[in-house]
Amino acid sequence: MTTLQSRTAPPTAIRPRVVARTGLYTLLAVNAAVVAWFFAQAGFASNTLIVLGRLAGLYGALLMAFQLLLVARLPWLDRRIGMDRLTAWHRRTGIGVVWTLLTHAVFITFGYAQESSMDPVNQLVNLAETVEGVLRALVALALLLVVGATSARWARRRLAYETWHFIHLYTYVTVVLAFTHQVAAGTTFTASPAARAYWYTVWGVALGAVFLGRLVLPLWRNLRHRLRVAAVVPESDDVVSVYVTGRDLDRLPARAGQFFLWRFLTRDRWWQANPFSLSAAPDGRTLRLTAKASGAGSASLRRIQVGTRVFAEGPYGAFTTLHRTRPESVLIAGGVGVTPIRALLEDLEGHAVVIYRVATDRDAVLYDELRDLALTKGAELHLVTGPVAPDKLAPRELVRLVPDIGDRDVFLCGPPGMMTAVLRSLADLGVPKRQIHFERFSLAG
Incomplete structure (x- = not known):
């Protein structure tokens, strides 16, 4: 194979994913501080359980709004972080939402029961019957627990995507019910016009982002194109x-x-x-x-x-050349995972090594295109065939194919098992994580 003699300038040191991630963390931290400030301004109840329950409820509401932002599919975030990582953050945030809102319900119930000398069950029934918005909150919490249960890995594997997605849509019902409860019974709404304006803004931005990214933008693009x-x-x-x-x-x-x-x-x-x-x-x-x-x-x-x-x-997706950190690259594909790799090879500048892992030669989809494109681009192409064991992309094999792999960006796409094995090999070789780029198809409701 021929190789390129000239090297392109190294990509910028500013990593788009770091910028976007830092922005999201900063946004969440600033809002957490604002929530705490408004909470303190509203004054504290005499019962510690009620105080902690109210604070947990506010942070649960904030996390729920943040969770919506993560799955709004906003192009700026998606190109820099990727839908798979945003979905993973969405799931972890969802766990936080469930626990904070459960804490809110339990602490509030036991706190008021302590003051009224009622048992917790009767106290909860009393709150649902006498306080506006509490019954809606209980319905919202029940729906949230159902959605959370169906999103657990053991349940997710047993449900068709369409079934899971339909159940997940009840999250939006939960959001509406939780917000109306917050408006009706939240102390920050009644204590401060500024706090009311803040919470309306938080929920408006979160729901507006979902409306824009999930409905308006797709409709507009399809009508246009x-x-x-x-x-x-x-x-x-x-x-x-x-x-x-x-x-x-x-x-x-x-x-x-x-x-x-x-x-x-x-x-x-x-x-x-x-x-x-x-x-x-x-x-x-x-x-x-x-x-x-x-x-x-x-x-x-x-x-x-x-x-x-x-x-x-x-x-x-963020599986693009936007995230390059080195002037040269390695592209590793497995099976039909060659499709984005083939597209990337067409787009990449600098010397590239392509490793295509398949069981047999007949499984090498688009191989002729890859070969012609590699020749045109001055890239090296290795077709690796054979059964899964022994691992033909183990550390020793990767170094044999690409001796300078630690100095290159690595783009990886293939079946989950293969990707896990290659990621382990790259870690054993000491390839920095910032140089490893991969993406899994992971959809969130």
Whole structure:
């Protein structure tokens, strides 16, 4: 293979992911301080349990609003952090929401029971019957516990995505009920006009972000670009590429390595969205996705007719050249995970080494394209075949293929098991985490 003799200038040292993450942490910390200040301004109850319960409720509300922001799919955040990481933060924040609101309910109930000499159960019933908004809060908490239970890993594996997503939509009902409870019974609302304005702003921004990112932006982009299927090309017995065209695609902010949630508006599939990466760098005229028949949604792509209307949400993902830290790179693909890798190779500058891991030569989807593209770009291409064991991407093998791997950015995409093994190998080789780029398809409601 030929290699490039000249090296591009090193990418900027300012890491977009660090900037976005720091911004989110700062936003949460500042709001936590503001909540504490308004809480102190409202005055304290004589009962310690009630004081702690009210504070837990306020922080639960703040975390719930922050949780909405994380899954609003705002382009600025998604391009810098990635939907998979934002989803993981959303889940961890959800655990915090459940525990803070449970603490709020328990402490408030026991605190008032202590003052009234009632048992906790009767006290809770009394609060629900006499205090406006408490019954709504109890319904919201029950819904939140159901959503949380179905989001646990053991339950998530047993539920179809559509079922889980439908249940998850009740989170928005929970938000509305929790907010009306806060308006009706929250001491900060009654104690200070400034606090009321603050909480209305917090909830308005959170819900507005969801409305903008999940509804307005996808609708606007699809109305503008009017996507349609231009061609359906079988790549092998179980792999197919779909070419999509539309208006003004040069203004669609898609980058190599990103993915869309695709809805092909046929009679039997219009309601189902599937995440597929772009398998070629966007050229302003056509978008291409390549998928393997691993489920009903991907298997049906082969039957899609040319001219079928397409509704695409996105582009999503931080698996792009935006996050490069080194002038040279390694791209490691496994199976159909080659699709974003192939697109990235087209977009990358500087010398690249491509490692394509498959079971057999017949499984090497888009290999001819990769070979031609590698030749054009002056990249090295290694096709690694064979069974899973022994591990052919173990540390010793990676160093043999790429002796200077520690000085390169590593882009990785493939089946979960392979990705886990390669990440372990990279850690054993001491490749800095900031140079390792990967993304998993992970959707949040």
